[in-house]
Amino acid sequence: MKNKKDFVSIIVPCRDIDKYTKECIRHCNKLNYGNYEILLLPDKKNGKLQGIKTEKPRELRIIATGSIKPGEKRNMAMKKARGEIYAFIDSDAYPEKNWLKNAVRYFSNIRIGIVGGPNLTPKADNFRQKISGMLLANWLCAGPRASIRYRAAKKQFTPELPTCNLLVRKDAVKNFNLKFKPELLTEEDSKFCFDMAKNGKKVLYVPDAVVYHHRREAFLPHLRQIWIYGRDVAFLFKKEISPVMLYYTLLPLFVLGVIAGAILSFFSIFIKTMYLASILLYLAITLASSIKKDIKTTFMLFLGIIATHFAYGLGFLYGLLSKNRAGLNVR
Numbered sequence: 001m002k003n004k005k006d007f008v009s010i011i012v013p014c015r016d017i018d019k020y021t022k023e024c025i026r027h028c029n030k031l032n033y034g035n036y037e038i039l040l041l042p043d044k045k046n047g048k049l050q051g052i053k054t055e056k057p058r059e060l061r062i063i064a065t066g067s068i069k070p071g072e073k074r075n076m077a078m079k080k081a082r083g084e085i086y087a088f089i090d091s092d093a094y095p096e097k098n099w100l101k102n103a104v105r106y107f108s109n110i111r112i113g114i115v116g117g118p119n120l121t122p123k124a125d126n127f128r129q130k131i132s133g134m135l136l137a138n139w140l141c142a143g144p145r146a147s148i149r150y151r152a153a154k155k156q157f158t159p160e161l162p163t164c165n166l167l168v169r170k171d172a173v174k175n176f177n178l179k180f181k182p183e184l185l186t187e188e189d190s191k192f193c194f195d196m197a198k199n200g201k202k203v204l205y206v207p208d209a210v211v212y213h214h215r216r217e218a219f220l221p222h223l224r225q226i227w228i229y230g231r232d233v234a235f236l237f238k239k240e241i242s243p244v245m246l247y248y249t250l251l252p253l254f255v256l257g258v259i260a261g262a263i264l265s266f267f268s269i270f271i272k273t274m275y276l277a278s279i280l281l282y283l284a285i286t287l288a289s290s291i292k293k294d295i296k297t298t299f300m301l302f303l304g305i306i307a308t309h310f311a312y313g314l315g316f317l318y319g320l321l322s323k324n325r326a327g328l329n330v331r
Contacts, residue, residue: 008036008100008167009083013065013073014091017042020214025060027094033101039081040091041065041073071180071188074163078173086173090164093119093213103167103209113172113201114193116161117209118152128217131300135218140289141305145247152207159244160193161203165211172201187232194244218304226308227315234319248316255313 010028014021021040028038037059045064063080065073078086085104089095099117106115121133135141137150147153149162163180166189172178176199180188193203216222233248258279265272290301 005084006035006104007083008033008085008087008104009077009081010036010038010087010089010100011041011074011077011081012038012089012091013041013070013077015043015067017046018091020092024089024091024094027097028089030097031095031100032097033099033104036087036100037061037082039063039077041077043067069182069185069188070163071184072182074180075182078170081170084170086168086170088163088166088168089211090213093164093211094122096210096212099165099209099211100167103206106204106206107167107169111202112169112204113196113199114161114166114168114203115206115209116149116166116204117206117211119149119162119164119211119213120151121215122212125215126217128219129215131218131297131304132215132222134297134301135222135304135308136215138289138301138305140286141308143247143250148205152210153205155204155206157202158205159197159203160190161205163189163192164213165209167209168196169201172196172199175199176201184232184235186228187236190233191236191240194240218300219307222304223307223311226311227318230312230315230317231319231322234316234322237316238320251309251313252316252320255310255317 012021012024012028017040021042025038025040038061040060040062042062042064043066045062061080063076065076074088085107087100087103103115103117106112121130121137125133133150137147139147141147142150145158145160148156148158149165168178176195178192178195178199181191182188184191197203216225230251234252237245237248261271261275261278265275286305287298287302290298290305292298292301
């Protein structure tokens with residue numbers, strides 16, 4: 001697999017070289033693929049990768065970036081990468097051994113600009129992390145567009161994929177002058193995919209390009225992450241209102257409906273009856289979507305779906321109403 005067009009640059013942005021970063025690099029070194037390099041982008045360069053033993057060590061370049069956002073790190077890496085395909089993965093994720101082998105073959109179709117697959121919850125994650133992974137993979141909780149990222153679904157074109165598992169053609173990046181928006185903390189990957197599609201290239205989800213991604217624990221760390229997602233999507237929405245972006249308004253409208261219905265119920269028996277019926281229907285559907293073999297998991301998922309809906313919706317409303325973009329720096 002020595003063809004130059006198949007040479008891949010794996011790009012791993014991170015703050016520090018911690019235990020997850022080391023795990024990521026170890027698995028990247030064991031990939032069943034013969035033609036790639038690894039670019040690791042921590043804030044500061046140090047010697048913490050010393051002592052990592054791998055069967056097939058690859059060329060690893062460590063590029064100290066300073067304290068900048070992940071999107072800026074990825075832009076920097078693309079300028080220095082030698083590959084014809086950029087493979088993005090998060091430092092708290094690691095690839096399945098056939099990740100590159102399975103993903104790269106889809107680029108034989110010249111219509112494809114981006115390829116990505118599911119980021120699954122590692123078996124070693126604790127119970128609360130696994131709950132977070134179940135919530136993200138739940139159709140009702142995350143929606144049909146986002147939930148496929150966290151489970152193995154059928155191959156399909158999609159508007160967007162996350163940079164924890166995203167491969168892109170170098171020629172498309174260069175020809176269309178694509179960059180990650182440096183001002184965004186999250187959702188810069190969504191914007192990147194939207195820009196690729198505007199230039200006529202497809203974004204393809206495939207189930208066999210697998211990475212494993214450690215989760216934030218349920219509930220507070222998970223909900224904080226979801227709130228940030230909602231906030232940053234709202235910043236994108238204000239800049240780019242389109243049919244694709246209207247999808248993101250469903251949960252904010254739901255949250256507004258719950259609040260407005262509660263207030264209006266004080267003024268009309270009919271509204272109160274319809275409101276309570278709607279809430280009971282929502283809770284029944286949520287419970288049905290949460291049912292697992294054990295009660296504890298079912299209960300956690302039931303509460304988690306509701307909390308996730310409100311965290312995202314409120315985050316979006318905050319981003320929509322906020323004029324202070326400095327909030328984007330809050331992780």
